Amino acid sequence: MSLQTPLNRVRGLGSAKEGTDHFWRQRLTAIANIPLMLFLVWTVLTTFGAPYEQVRATLASPFTAIAFVLLALSGAIHMRLGMQTIIEDYVPAEGPKLVLLILNTFFAILIALTAVYAVLKLTLGG
């Protein structure tokens, strides 16, 4: 057991270089998510039960497509940060924690890029 104080042990090692990044990004994406998510809810509600061609036309319109791409990116960053906090809070063992944090990042990227791909395919044709 070291007799050094915790402060003395870390002094001189430099900062983690991240500071308030997590907090700031969480808030930034939260602000962006509000209008984007409300637009998504509105889009889903107004196309619910509509025939395919109408849904396709709605999703292919530039305004909808841009909003959905922004939401996919902002939402994925937001949910990755949130799930990271949950994992760090409840999984104390280093190994499982690391695995879950990696899977968390993969899931967020998968969700974001799949959504972006689908929207681009709808709006740019193909």
Place this chain on the structure above:
Amino acid sequence: MASSAKRAERPLSPHLQVHALPINMLMSIIHRITGAALYLGSALLVWWLVAAASGEAAYNAAAGFFSSWFGMLIMLGYCWALMHHMFGGIRHFIWDVGAGFELGTVDRLAWGTLAASLGATVLLCFVAFAGGGS
């Protein structure tokens, strides 16, 4: 320290279970649960988008699921989770600027979050059924 076989019998500080679950605490837990639910449910939204991009047959399959009673239940829950997480987030923005920390205000914000999320969900349901199917 942690390896000492015999631990001294010291009094423990009160933990979660001694508190009578204040509304603020409950809303904090629900904020986290709704966040996790939205996380998992994002896969369903992506399924809907990919189905729409894949063609009419795939879209009709997805739309069929979402218009079944089970799909509607999921959408209702997802809608409420979105609304609750949003209002809970707005509550956090109020705290972020250093406001709303008085005990009475904290309770009112917590109840307000719940009331707003339930109200918004009912309103959205009404909009869905009044204007839906068009």
